Amino acid sequence: xxxxxxxxxxxxDTAGFGSRSPITWGTYTFILLETTGFAMAVGSYFxxxxxxxxxxxxxxxxxxxxxxxxxxIMLASVVPNHFIKGFARDKRVTxxxxxxxxxxxxxxxxxxxxxxxxxxxxxxxxxxxxxxxVWLILGLHTAHLLTDVxxxxxxxxxxxxxxxxxxxxxxxxxDNGVYWDFVVWSWLPIYAVIYWVPRW
Amino acid sequence: MSAAExxxxxxxxxxxxxxxxxxxxxxSRKGLIGWFSAVDHKVIGRRYIVTALFFLVLGGLAAVAMxxxxxxxxxxxxxxxxxNQVFSMxxxxxxxxxxxxxMEAVAVYLVPLMVGTRSIAFPRLNAxxxxxxxxxxxxxxxxxxxxxxxxxxxxxxxxxxxPEFSPGKRTDFWAQMITFTEVAALAVAVTVAVTVxxxxxxxxxxxxxxxxxxxxxxxxxxxxxxxxxxxxxSTMLILDRLVATxxxxxxxxxxxxxxxxxxxxxGHPEVxxxxxxxxxxxxxxxxAFSRRPVFGYPAIVLALMGNGFLAFxxxxxxxxxxxxxxxxxxxxxxxxxxxxxxxGIQIFxxxxxxxxxxxxxxxxxxxxxxxxxIFVIGGLTGVMAAAVxxxxxxxxxxxxxxxxHYVLIGGSVFPLIAAFYYWYPKVTGRMMSERLGRWxxxxxxIAFNAAFFPMHILGLQGMPxxxxxxxxxxxxxxxxxxxSLSSVAFxxxxxxxxxxxxxxxxxxxxxxxxxxxxxxxEWATSSPPPPYNFARIPxxxxxxxxxxxxxxxxxxxxxxxxxxxxxxxxxxxEAAPDLREPSAADSIWPFLASLAVGATFLGSIFxxxxxxxGAAPVAITLIGWFWPKGAPEDE
Numbered sequence: 001x002x003x004x005x006x007x008x009x010x011x012x013d014t015a016g017f018g019s020r021s022p023i024t025w026g027t028y029t030f031i032l033l034e035t036t037g038f039a040m041a042v043g044s045y046f047x048x049x050x051x052x053x054x055x056x057x058x059x060x061x062x063x064x065x066x067x068x069x070x071x072x073i074m075l076a077s078v079v080p081n082h083f084i085k086g087f088a089r090d091k092r093v094t095x096x097x098x099x100x101x102x103x104x105x106x107x108x109x110x111x112x113x114x115x116x117x118x119x120x121x122x123x124x125x126x127x128x129x130x131x132x133x134v135w136l137i138l139g140l141h142t143a144h145l146l147t148d149v150x151x152x153x154x155x156x157x158x159x160x161x162x163x164x165x166x167x168x169x170x171x172x173x174x175d176n177g178v179y180w181d182f183v184v185w186s187w188l189p190i191y192a193v194i195y196w197v198p199r200w
Numbered sequence: 201m202s203a204a205e206x207x208x209x210x211x212x213x214x215x216x217x218x219x220x221x222x223x224x225x226x227x228s229r230k231g232l233i234g235w236f237s238a239v240d241h242k243v244i245g246r247r248y249i250v251t252a253l254f255f256l257v258l259g260g261l262a263a264v265a266m267x268x269x270x271x272x273x274x275x276x277x278x279x280x281x282x283x284n285q286v287f288s289m290x291x292x293x294x295x296x297x298x299x300x301x302x303m304e305a306v307a308v309y310l311v312p313l314m315v316g317t318r319s320i321a322f323p324r325l326n327a328x329x330x331x332x333x334x335x336x337x338x339x340x341x342x343x344x345x346x347x348x349x350x351x352x353x354x355x356x357x358x359x360x361x362x363p364e365f366s367p368g369k370r371t372d373f374w375a376q377m378i379t380f381t382e383v384a385a386l387a388v389a390v391t392v393a394v395t396v397x398x399x400x401x402x403x404x405x406x407x408x409x410x411x412x413x414x415x416x417x418x419x420x421x422x423x424x425x426x427x428x429x430x431x432x433x434s435t436m437l438i439l440d441r442l443v444a445t446x447x448x449x450x451x452x453x454x455x456x457x458x459x460x461x462x463x464x465x466x467g468h469p470e471v472x473x474x475x476x477x478x479x480x481x482x483x484x485x486x487x488a489f490s491r492r493p494v495f496g497y498p499a500i501v502l503a504l505m506g507n508g509f510l511a512f513x514x515x516x517x518x519x520x521x522x523x524x525x526x527x528x529x530x531x532x533x534x535x536x537x538x539x540x541x542x543x544g545i546q547i548f549x550x551x552x553x554x555x556x557x558x559x560x561x562x563x564x565x566x567x568x569x570x571x572x573x574i575f576v577i578g579g580l581t582g583v584m585a586a587a588v589x590x591x592x593x594x595x596x597x598x599x600x601x602x603x604x605h606y607v608l609i610g611g612s613v614f615p616l617i618a619a620f621y622y623w624y625p626k627v628t629g630r631m632m633s634e635r636l637g638r639w640x641x642x643x644x645x646i647a648f649n650a651a652f653f654p655m656h657i658l659g660l661q662g663m664p665x666x667x668x669x670x671x672x673x674x675x676x677x678x679x680x681x682x683x684s685l686s687s688v689a690f691x692x693x694x695x696x697x698x699x700x701x702x703x704x705x706x707x708x709x710x711x712x713x714x715x716x717x718x719x720x721x722e723w724a725t726s727s728p729p730p731p732y733n734f735a736r737i738p739x740x741x742x743x744x745x746x747x748x749x750x751x752x753x754x755x756x757x758x759x760x761x762x763x764x765x766x767x768x769x770x771x772x773x774e775a776a777p778d779l780r781e782p783s784a785a786d787s788i789w790p791f792l793a794s795l796a797v798g799a800t801f802l803g804s805i806f807x808x809x810x811x812x813x814g815a816a817p818v819a820i821t822l823i824g825w826f827w828p829k830g831a832p833e834d835e
Contacts, residue, residue, distance in 0.1 A: 004750065007402065007739060009768065010209060010759030012780045020778055022321050022398045022769060029390045029424060037428035040462060044432070044447070047458055083703050110654045129453035131446035136436065154823055163828045166835055168782075 015091050015167040017174055027175050031182045034144065038186055041140055042193055045133045049087030049197070056123065057130035061198035062119035070113050071191050074184045077106050081177050081184075088173040092164055096173055100156040103180070114142055121194075134194055141183075141190050148183050151176055207832070208763040210736065218735055221762035226318065226731035228785055237786040239323035240731055244330050245309030246627065251330075252302035255337055259293035262286050264691055271412065271684035281669035284351045285370070289344055291354030292374065295470065296338040297355045299612060301813040303477040304388040306619060307416040309627065310783025311392055313722035313729060316401025316738045318767050321394035324790045324825060329387035331794035336380020339802060343373040350374035353666065355467065358448040358459045363441045372441055372805045379801055380425045389423035392416055399767065400775040401721065402757065403740040410720045410743075411494060414501050415480025418474055418508040425512065426469035430704075433462035439668040443808055457522060466514035472511040474608065476504060478615035479546055482568050483829040485622045486550055488718040489565040493744055496549035503549075506542035514539060520588050521595045529588045536586035540579060547572060562716075563637030567618035570645045571823040574610025578603060581656070596666070599659025601773075605652045617644070617697060624701065625715050629727045630708030632723075636700040644693035650686035654679045656659050719744025724753055737768050764832040789825035797820045 018024055049055045084099035118138065123131035155176050163169050204404060210218050237340050238244065265286050269278040278286060312320050351370045352361035361371045382642040396409070396417040409417075437459070444454035448459050487494045494500065516524065516532040546683065550572065559565060581603040584590050594600060610707040617640075624632050659665075663676050670676055714723040723746055725734050738753030740746065745753045758778060760766050770780035800814025828834035 003753040004752065004759050005739070007755060007777070008211065008759045009757055009777050010211065012759070012768075012777060014780050014782070016769070016779045018770075020769070022394050022781070023395045025397055025772075026322055026325075029393055033386055033389075033424040033428055037432055040429045040432045040465070043456060044436075044462065047461065048447075048453065048455060051455045051458075052453045076543075098220065125439075127446075127452075128259060128442065129446045129455070132439070132447050132454070133434075135445075136432075136439070136447075150819060154826070158827065163835075166828075168835065181753055189820050 015171050017171055021171050023171065023175050024178065027178050034182070035186065036191065038140065038192055040139075041133070041137045044190065045137060045193055045197075046153060048129050048133055053131070055130065056134075056198040057128045059123035059127065062122055062134070062195055064195055066113050066117040066120050067191055067195050070110055070117065071187065073106065073110060074112070074187055076105065078181065078184055079181050080106075085177040088170040088177075091165075091167070091170060093159070093170075096170065097156070097159050097164070098172070100152065100159055103152050104149070104156050107145075107152055111146060114145060118185075126162070127144045137190055138194060141187060144183050144186070148176070148179055152180070207761045207766075209758070210760050210762045213759045213762060215735065218762060219730070222732040222735065223730065225761075225763060225765050228731065230278040233788055234786070236791040237788045239319075239327045239784060239786055239790070241312050241320035241323060241326060242729060242731075242733075243628075244323075244327050248301060248305030248308055248330050248333070251334055251337070252305055253698075255293050255297035255341075256302075258341060259290050259298055260691055260694060262290035264688060266290065267684040267687045269668060270670075271681050273674070273677045273680075274669055277834050278668060280668045281351075281475075282629070285344060285347075285349035287666065288350035288353050288374070289340075292350050292377070293337075294338070294608075295354055295474075296377065297333075297340075299474045299608070300381070300385055300470070301333055302616065303419070303474055303612070304385060304392070306616075306623075307392050307419075307477065308388060310623065310722060311395055311413055311416055312399065313626075313725065313733055314413050314720055315396060315399055315404060316721045316724075316734060316740070317395065317399035318733045319399075319765065320391050321399060322391045324783075324784050324787055325387050326391045328646055328790035328794050328825075329391075331791050332380050332387075332797060333384035333796060335798040336377045336384070336801075339380070339798070340373055340377040343369070347604055348373055350377075351563075355463055356434075356457050356459075357463075358440075361437060362448055363400050366441075369805060372438055375434040375438040375441075376801050376805055378430060380798070382431045382434075383797070384769070385423055386427050388421055388773065389420035390428075393420040393424075394753055396420075397463050397772045398769050400770050401738050401753075401772060402768070402775055402777050403754070404770075404775045406773060407498075408740065408743045411497065411500055411504075412477075412480035412720075413686070415476045415504055415764065418504050419476045422469050422476070422508045422511060422744045426466045426473065429462050430466035433459060433466070436462075438804075442805075457519070460519050460520065460522065461515070462582075464518045465512070468515040468518065469511040471607070472507055474612045476507060478612040479504065480569075481615045481619040481622075481734070482550060482571065483546075484720065485564050485568060485618055487557075487744070488622070488716045489560045489562060489568075489718035490553050491560065492557040493719070493747070494549065495552035496545075497557060497743065499545055500549050503542035503545040506545075507539065510539045510542065511533065517586055517591070520591045533586050533588055536692070537583055543579060547576065562621075563634055563641060564618040564622040566638065566641040567614050567621070567644075570641065571610055571614035574606055574614060574645075574648065578606025578608075578610050582607060585744050594659055596664055597659035598655040598663045598665055601665050602655035602659060603654050605655075609648060609652075614644075620697070620701070623722075624704070624721055625708075625711030626727050626729070628705055628708070629711055630704050631715060632700050632704040632708060636696060636703075636775065640693055640696045640700060643696060647686050647689035647693055651683055651690050654683050658683075714746065719747035721753065759835050782835070785833040787825065789821055793821035793825055802804065 080102055082100055084096055087095040121134055125131050125135035228240050228243055269275050269283060277418050348370050351365055356374055359365055377434025396413055440443040440447055446454040448454045448456050483494050483500055513535040517536045520529055585603055621632055621637055658676055658679055711727045713726050736756040739755035741754040742748030765783040767783045769781050770776055771778050796817035800810055800818060803814055
């Protein structure tokens with residue numbers, strides 16, 4: 001091992017944001033595989049539609065209001081979410097804390113509305129294949145919503161402890177924001193499929 | 201930054217003191233709790249490999265049981281009900297509990313060493329995945345022991361696997377086992393992919409990544425695109441069975457072929473999830489025994505990518521017999537034949553490597569030569585089966601059984617055994633017996649062909665697969681008896697392999713760091729590697745860093761912390777040094793989380809409410825996992 005050159009890396013940062021951070025790459029890979037899951041579920045929806053002459057099968061199209069309100073709130077939430085990611089990069093801990101409180105409240109409201117949404121589907125999961133696939137797709141997205149809201153609540157609590165000022169925790173805030181964007185953007189095609197395809 | 205600045209650096213430590221500090225930082229803890237808290241990728245990788253081999257033995261015994269039943273016409277050793285379970289358990293075990301996990305397990309052990317880092321990315325997620333895999337596999341085999349084994353084949357076609365024709369809990373256990381193993385496989389795919397992208401030693405640009413690492417990176421992405429399909433499918437199946445949904449029920453607008461589409465959209469790439477790492481092993485082992493770098497590195501990387509991409513365009517060739525539109529069949533015939541091109545490119549590159557090198561015929565190379573012969577035969581029958589008119593004749597016959605065993609055993613298991621002989625000294629510090637190895641190869645090669653080649657003929661004579669017996673008048677008895685005897689001999693070749701591994705663990709010759717004079721980084725550290733892998737992270741300037749003229753990596757990194765787990769993060773393309781990041785300390789929480797997740801999955805077989813009451817323990821254990829506890833690595 002002698003006689004070889006050395007490079008000294010003492011000066012390197014010990015945490016980074018965005019694509020510098022392995023956690024962000026982990027988040028991206030999870031987003032990739034979960035997108036595949038959504039694509040399979042939505043693909044199954046259209047496959048079942050193609051197998052049936054009537055669609056929606058034995059039901060009226062889902063009621064629009066809870067799903068549409070959710071869509072509007074989600075789209076609006078992208079704005080504070082964007083700012084929170086910026087605050088985290090700038091290490092503005094107080095702004096991050098307030099932003100996360102807002103996102104937590106938004107998430108809880110969305111979960112409440114989501115519960116109402118299931119009642120507006122106008123079909124049960126065990127009525128027929130149409131009901132089954134609609135419940136599956138909405139359930140799948142709800143699992144993502146629930147996971148990220150729970151994650152946001154825990155992260156918010158964490159940010160109010162002494163750990164909150166560490167750069168790595170701020171990088172976690174940014175990652176949580178990236179995942180929230182995924183929860184929002186993945187909802188838009190699902191919203192279109194659940195609510196507008198039956199009205200096509 | 202300020203806290204980190206105070207830490208102890210490796211810069212001014214001599215080798216002895218450095219070893220002392222790094223061992224203290226990276227060593228797994230002792231005791232029972234320590235055992236379940238380990239996150240070292242080598243520890244988890246070894247457990248993964250041993251567990252997968254344990255399931256190989258179970259799956260192999262199931263195969264022997266089937267062959268005993270089929271050795272005579274109208275045999276009554278296993279009745280139809282037990283036979284259905286045994287063949288379903290065989291296929292399910294071999295694909296979900298052995299082949300995919302073992303290929304990922306080898307990556308878990310080797311990839312961090314080959315890219316020159318101290319730890320896999322997300323080591324706790326990696327440990328979690330192992331326990332989830334273990335629990336899923338045990339769950340299925342315990343269910344089998346209680347007469348509740350899978351019974352509708354490894355593919356569980358509906359309506360056979362649906363609520364009407366598979367009452368009871370057998371198929372529910374199968375469907376939940378899928379959830380367990382796919383969660384595990386996806387988690388490993390994420391850890392391996394991020395390790396390759398972000399943990400590479402400085403200087404390991406994209407064009408210097410070892411081919412085995414390339415193959416595992418591409419496989420990880422194939423896993424990410426393929427596995428969600430079977431998770432969605434098995435979820436639909438269990439919902440149809442437990443809460444009366446109608447995904448696959450034609451009476452209520454569902455469709456049985458939806459299952460086949462979703463299953464094979466996963467199932468065909470699955471073959472490449474097993475095969476691509478095996479080709480990576482071949483590309484890693486061949487150069488060491490040909491005494492020259494592999495021929496056509498860029499062509500092999502592109503062929504791996506081509507295989508990974510095309511793997512998603514073939515699934516319908518499993519469904520030619522379902523009466524698809526002719527245009528669809530023609531398209532999938534063409535795509536199925538097309539995948540022979542990238543596979544062929546790799547084989548020509550390997551032959552050229554041997555041709556231009558000075559081959560040393562040690563056991564690993566013998567298994568690779570066996571692989572090339574057997575895999576080419578399996579590939580050729582694959583091209584035959586890709587043609588719709590031929591497929592219509594041989595579908596559901598033993599010809600197909602012969603074909604896919606040639607591809608899977610030839611294409612994956614032979615390279616895997618070569619890999620065991622090749623990397624065993626790295627993992628244990630001792631060589632396996634070369635003499636036993638040659639007997640192992642001779643027996644495996646002859647017995648494999650004797651067991652599986654006649655199945656082609658049986659298939660052409662019309663013997664259907666998935667049947668528990670056949671009439672005497674069919675005239676298949678003699679050849680079946682020969683196949684059964686040969687398959688027992690093939691099983692004995694694995695006993696020989698096992699004996700060689702166990703015996704060599706104690707009595708094998710001491711290996712030293714690089715017994716094969718190979719060129720990649722895993723051979724730059726001691727055998728077995730220390731808990732921290734490398735005392736100093738290497739800097740490389742060559743594809744085979746140990747062959748580049750220095751006899752060792754060109755340079756090394758200083759400035760990393762020695763008093764805590766710290767790793768070097770580099771950029772994805774050029775592998776330029778970018779961050780010094782902490783790597784997670786040992787933790788019991790991933791194990792506890794796997795228990796909570798496992799109990800939830802298991803409970804959901806019996807009541808859908810399990811998902812609700814299971815949420816609390818899952819949430820608690822996950823919070824326990826992520827919440828910082830004051831270790832320097834947490835900050």
